[in-house]
Amino acid sequence: MRLLLKTLCAAAVLSALATSAFAATIQIINIDGPGVGFNDPTPAAPVGGNPGTTVGQQRLNVFLQAASIWGSILSSPVTIQVRSTFTPLTCNATSAVLGSCGPRFVETGAAGLEFPNYWYHEALACKEVGVDLTPPGDPSLPPGDDGSDMQAQFNSNLGQTGCLTGSGWYYGFDHNHGALIDLLVVVLHEFAHGLGFSTTTSGSTGQYFNGPPQLPALWDKFLFDETQHLHWDQNTQAQRMASAINTNNLVWDGQQMNFEAPRFLSHSPELVVPFGGGSLPGNTATFGAALTLGGVTAQAILAVDGTAPVNDACEPITNGAQLTGKIAVIDRGLCNFTNKVSNAQTHGAVGCVLVNNVAGSFSPSGTDPSITIPVIALSQADGTSLKTAIAGGPTTVTIRLSPTQIAGLSAGGHIKMYAPNPFQSGSNVSHFDVSCTPNLLMEPAINPDLTSSIDLTDALFRDIGWLPRLLAVPDGGGPPARVALANNPNPARGATDIQFNLATDERVELSIYDVSGRAVRSLTRGTLSAGPHTIHWDGLDAAGRPVAAGVYLARLKGTHTQATHNLVWMN
Amino acid sequence: MHLRRLMLLGAGLVAIAAGSARACPDHAAKTAVNAGPRPASAAALVAWKPRAWAPVVVAANGLRVAIDPVDGAYSMPPADETPQMQMMMSRDAAPVALTRRADGSVRAQLDERWADFAVVTLGSDGKPHWTCVHGSKLADQFMRAPAPALAPAPGTVWEEK
Numbered sequence: 241m242r243l244l245l246k247t248l249c250a251a252a253v254l255s256a257l258a259t260s261a262f263a264a265t266i267q268i269i270n271i272d273g274p275g276v277g278f279n280d281p282t283p284a285a286p287v288g289g290n291p292g293t294t295v296g297q298q299r300l301n302v303f304l305q306a307a308s309i310w311g312s313i314l315s316s317p318v319t320i321q322v323r324s325t326f327t328p329l330t331c332n333a334t335s336a337v338l339g340s341c342g343p344r345f346v347e348t349g350a351a352g353l354e355f356p357n358y359w360y361h362e363a364l365a366c367k368e369v370g371v372d373l374t375p376p377g378d379p380s381l382p383p384g385d386d387g388s389d390m391q392a393q394f395n396s397n398l399g400q401t402g403c404l405t406g407s408g409w410y411y412g413f414d415h416n417h418g419a420l421i422d423l424l425v426v427v428l429h430e431f432a433h434g435l436g437f438s439t440t441t442s443g444s445t446g447q448y449f450n451g452p453p454q455l456p457a458l459w460d461k462f463l464f465d466e467t468q469h470l471h472w473d474q475n476t477q478a479q480r481m482a483s484a485i486n487t488n489n490l491v492w493d494g495q496q497m498n499f500e501a502p503r504f505l506s507h508s509p510e511l512v513v514p515f516g517g518g519s520l521p522g523n524t525a526t527f528g529a530a531l532t533l534g535g536v537t538a539q540a541i542l543a544v545d546g547t548a549p550v551n552d553a554c555e556p557i558t559n560g561a562q563l564t565g566k567i568a569v570i571d572r573g574l575c576n577f578t579n580k581v582s583n584a585q586t587h588g589a590v591g592c593v594l595v596n597n598v599a600g601s602f603s604p605s606g607t608d609p610s611i612t613i614p615v616i617a618l619s620q621a622d623g624t625s626l627k628t629a630i631a632g633g634p635t636t637v638t639i640r641l642s643p644t645q646i647a648g649l650s651a652g653g654h655i656k657m658y659a660p661n662p663f664q665s666g667s668n669v670s671h672f673d674v675s676c677t678p679n680l681l682m683e684p685a686i687n688p689d690l691t692s693s694i695d696l697t698d699a700l701f702r703d704i705g706w707l708p709r710l711l712a713v714p715d716g717g718g719p720p721a722r723v724a725l726a727n728n729p730n731p732a733r734g735a736t737d738i739q740f741n742l743a744t745d746e747r748v749e750l751s752i753y754d755v756s757g758r759a760v761r762s763l764t765r766g767t768l769s770a771g772p773h774t775i776h777w778d779g780l781d782a783a784g785r786p787v788a789a790g791v792y793l794a795r796l797k798g799t800h801t802q803a804t805h806n807l808v809w810m811n
Numbered sequence: 812m813h814l815r816r817l818m819l820l821g822a823g824l825v826a827i828a829a830g831s832a833r834a835c836p837d838h839a840a841k842t843a844v845n846a847g848p849r850p851a852s853a854a855a856l857v858a859w860k861p862r863a864w865a866p867v868v869v870a871a872n873g874l875r876v877a878i879d880p881v882d883g884a885y886s887m888p889p890a891d892e893t894p895q896m897q898m899m900m901s902r903d904a905a906p907v908a909l910t911r912r913a914d915g916s917v918r919a920q921l922d923e924r925w926a927d928f929a930v931v932t933l934g935s936d937g938k939p940h941w942t943c944v945h946g947s948k949l950a951d952q953f954m955r956a957p958a959p960a961l962a963p964a965p966g967t968v969w970e971e972k
Contacts, residue, residue: 330950335932335957337950338941342926349916359919373918380910380918391926404931407939421939426929429943433927438945440925451909451919668945670927685942686929 263790264316264367266307269323269388270300277326277396278303288412298411299326299423303392305413306427309731310435312789312810313694314706316367322434323388329395331403338421339394341430346440347373348455354705358458358473359449361436363389368705390434392427429681432697436704437682438670439463441472444663446480458704463669464493466652484669485661491654492672494703497696501655503804504696505648506677506724507533507641509616511593514636515629522616522639525604527578528592529614530772533743535640536591536614540630541566543584549573549597553580557587564588567637569626572597577604578611585613591639592616595623614639641743648676655696658684672696678724693730698791698806707791723803725796727777731808738763738775738794740803745769748798752777752787760787779809786811923947932957 270278280296290305292298303324311320323344329337347365349356354368366373366389374387381387398421399408410417413424439459440449448454460472465483471493472480483490509531510519524531541562545555554575557563568584572594581592594617596602601619616639618626629635650656656673671684680695702709727738738750748768752760761782763775777794781787789811796803908920928950931941944950 330954332954335954336930337954338929338931340923340926340928340947340950342923343921346919346921346925347916349914350912351914351916362918382908404933404939407931407933419938421931421941426941430927430929433943438925438927440921443945449919451907451917453917668927668949670945671943684944685940 264311264314264320266311266320266322268300268303268307269321269386271323271325272296272327278324280326280396284411288410288414288416290411290413292411295411296326299394299409302411302413302423303427305424306431308810309428309694309808310431312731312808313698313791314367314435314701315708316363316706317370318363318366318372320363320366320390320435321386321388322390322392322431323386324392324394326394326396328397329393331395331397333402333405336395336398336404338398338426339392339430341390341392341427341434342438343434343436344388344391345374346449346451346457348451348453355458355461357455358461359440359451359455360458361389361434361438363434364436364458364705390431392430392434394423394427425681425686428694429686432682432694433670436701436706437697438668439472441480441669443484443669444481446477446482446484448477459670462492462494462497462700462703463657464491464654465489466491466650466654484659485663487659487661488650488656488673490657490659490669491650491652492657492700492703493654494700496702496709497655497699498653500699500804500806501696502646502649502653503802504699504724505646505655507643508645508647508677510640510642510645511616511618511622511626512537512638512640513626513629516625519642520618520622520626521601521645522593522618522622523601523603525577525581525594525606525615525617527604527606527608527615528581528611530741531614531616531639531641532741532770533641533643534770535638536567537636537638538565538567538590540569540593540626540635540637541589542627542630543568543570545583552597553583557583560587565590567591567593567639569593569595569623569630571595571623572602572604572617576606577615578606578608581611581613581615582608585611589613593618593623593626593637593639595626596620648673648680678726693726694806694808723796723801725794725803725805727794727805727807731810732777732779733810735776735778736807736809738777738805738807739772740796741772742768742770742798742801744800746798746800748796748801750775750794750796753793753795754787754790760792928953930954930957 272278275281278296278300280294282295284293284295284298286293290298290301292301307322331337343361345362346359347362348359350365350369350373352369353360353365362374374381376386378387397403408420409423410420411423415422439457441447441457441460448456456473463472465475465486466489467486468475468479468483470479475483509522509524511522512519542551543553543557543563544550544559545553546558547555549571551571552573553570563584564587566589568589570580570584570592577594584592591613592615594604594615596619599620602617604615604617648656656675657669658671658673659669672680672682674683674685676683681693682697701707723740725738725740727736729736746768749765750763752763754760761780763777779787787809789809792807792809794805794807910918924946928944928947929941930944930950930953931939934940944953
C-alpha cells in the first residue's frame with residue numbers, strides 16, 4: 241500500500257500557469273515511479289537558473305519551464321495536459337533517441353471548430369470548442385487513461401556509459417549548454433509538434449489520415465505548393481506526394497505568417513561581383529560589423545602570408561600594404577576565423593571575404609569585439625571564381641545584404657517548408673526550411689544558436705487558431721520591412737533589449753503593441769544613425785504601469801525601414 | 812548468401828485489408844449500439860469500441876515475394892526475414908481507436924507513429940547533432956543507420972576554424 245501511495249504521489253500533476261489574458265495552463269503530468277525519471281533523487285547542483293537540487297527535479301523544472309513558455313504564448317480556456325516521462329529510450333555509444341512528443345488524440349467534426357472538416361490536434365480542438373473533449377473519467381477512454389492531450393517521453397539514460405557516452409542533458413535555462421544537449425530547446429521544439437505544429441497526412445505517401453473518416457489535417461489547409469498553386473487540402477494524393485519533395489516551392493500560406501515572415505527573416509548576405517550573375521551568395525559571421533543593405537565596396541585583394549597554404553592569413557601577412565582600404569580575400573583553415581580577419585584589419589582592410597577550403601558553404605563563428613569590419617563567407621566554388629577574377633585584373637566587390645533576397649522566403653514571398661528531394665527522414669512537411677535566417681526553433685535540425693525564442697512559430701500558431709490573428713497594427717503605408725528586429729532575452733522578465741540594425745541614417749519610431757494591436761508604449765522616436773542599435777524596455781507602459789504577461793509586438797517604423805517582432809513578457 | 816529485397820504484391824494488400832477488417836470488425840454493430848440503450852454516463856456517445864492500439868497480426872494472410880538482387884528472379888522470402896516483414900506491416904497498417912459522438916464528431920487515438928522524435932548522433936567533430944523525425948518508424952531507421960539527416964544549410968552550421 242505504501243508503494244502504491246508513493247507511486248500516486250510520484251504521479252503528481254504539476255502545472256505551469258501563466259497569468260496573461262492570452263494564456264493557457266499547461267500541466268505536466270509526471271507518470272514516473274518513485275526514484276526514477278522525474279523522481280530521480282540523484283543530487284545535482286543548481287545550474288543555469290534551474291534551482292533543482294536533484295536530477296529528477298531539474299528535469300521536471302525544464303518541462304515546467306517549457307510549459308510556462310508555451311503557456312504564456314498560447315491562449316486556451318481548457319487546461320492542456322502533457323503526459324510526461326523520463327525513461328530509458330533506444331541509444332548506443334554514438335546515437336540516441338532523445339525523446340518524443342505528439343498529440344494523443346485528433347478530433348474532427350466537433351461543434352465550435354473553425355474548420356470542422358479537418359483533423360485537429362486535441363489541445364487545439366479543446367481550445368476552439370471551449371471544453372475538455374477527453375476529460376479524466378471519460379467513459380470512452382480506456383480504463384486508467386487520464387485523457388491527456390499530449391504525450392512526451394525523454395531519454396533518462398543519455399550520457400551514461402553506452403548511451404551517447406560523454407554527452408548528456410543540460411538542464412539549465414540559460415542555453416549555456418556547451419557540448420551537452422540543451423533539454424529546454426528540445427522540449428520546446430517537441431511540445432510545439434504536440435500542440436499543432438504537424439500534420440497527420442503522410443508526407444511520404446500523400447495519404448490523408450483515415451480515422452475513418454479520411455480527411456486532411458488542419459495543417460494541410462495552410463500548406464501550399466507554389467508550383468501546383470494548390471493547398472494540401474485541394475490537391476490529389478499523388479500531387480501531395482510530389483509536393484513533399486518540391487524543394488523551395490512547398491510553403492506555408494497563412495495570413496499571419498505571410499505578414500510576419502518578411503519582417504522577421506533576414507536579407508540574404510551576398511557579395512556583389514563584376515562577373516557571372518553579378519552576385520555570389522554568402523554567409524555572415526558571428527563577429528565583425530553587421531552587414532548592411534548599402535554594404536562596403538572596395539577592390540578585392542588576396543591576402544598572402546608566405547607560409548603554405550599562403551592565403552590563409554594565419555601567419556603575418558606579407559602583402560599587408562596592398563590591403564589598406566581594400567577587401568581582403570582569405571582562405572579557411574588552420575587557425576580561427578577571428579585571427580584571420582583581425583590580421584587583415586590590422587593592415588587596414590575594410591572588409592573580409594572568407595573562402596571555404598572544402599566543398600560547400602560554412603558560417604564562421606567566433607568572438608572578437610575588436611573586429612569592426614564586415615565579413616562574408618563564400619563556398620569554395622564561388623571563392624575560386626572570385627580568385628580567378630582577381631588574377632585577371634582589379635576586381636571591385638561589395639559585401640552587403642541583398643535588397644531583394646530574404647533567407648527562407650520563396651519566390652512567391654511565403655516562408656518555405658522543409659521539403660528536400662529525395663525525401664528525408666525529417667521531411668514530414670512539418671518543419672520550416674533550413675534556409676531560414678535567423679535559425680528558427682522549428683527547423684528540422686536544431687542549431688546551437690537557438691534560445692527560448694519561439695520566433696515565427698507564434699505566427700504559425702496564430703494561423704491555425706491558437707491566438708487571434710494580428711493584422712490590426714497600423715501600418716503607415718511605408719515600404720516593406722527589410723531589417724531584422726530581435727530582443728534579448730525573449731521571453732523577458734523585468735527588462736529586455738530590443739536590437740536592430742539600420743542601413744542608413746533614418747528617422748524611426750520603435751513602439752510596443754499588445755496582441756490586439758493597441759499601442760502600449762513608444763520606446764524611441766527620432767533620427768538614428770546607420771548601424772546597430774539596442775533599445776532597452778523596462779516592461780512599463782506609457783503610463784508607467786507594469787505590463788501584464790503575454791505576447792507583445794515590437795514594431796520599428798522608419799522612412800525606409802519597417803520591421804515587426806513578437807516578444808514574450810513574463811512576470 | 813544473397814541479400815534479398817522483399818516486395819509485397821496485390822495479395823499482400825489484401826492481407827492489410829484483412830487485418831484492418833479484423834480490427835474494425837463491426838461497423839454494423841456500431842449502428843446497433845447507437846439504436847440501443849446506452850449507459851447514462853456515456854450518453855454523449857453513439858458507440859465506442861475500446862480498442863487500445865496493438866499490432867494487428869496479418870501473418871497468415873497474403874503472399875510475400877522476394878526479388879533476387881542478382882538475377883531478379885522471384886522466390887519465397889528467406890524465413891529469417893519474414894518476421895521482420897510481418898512486424899513492419901502490422902505497425903504500419905494497424906488501425907487506431909475511434910470514438911464517434913452523437914453530434915457526429917470523431918476522435919481518433921494516436922500512437923507513436925504520429926509523434927515527432929528528436930534523435931541525435933555524434934558528428935565527425937565529436938559534437939552531438941540532433942534532428943527531428945516524424946514517427947517511430949523513422950526514429951528506428953535513424954537508429955539503424957544514424958547519420959545527420961540534413962545537409963548543412965547556409966547559416967545553420969557554425970564553424971570555429
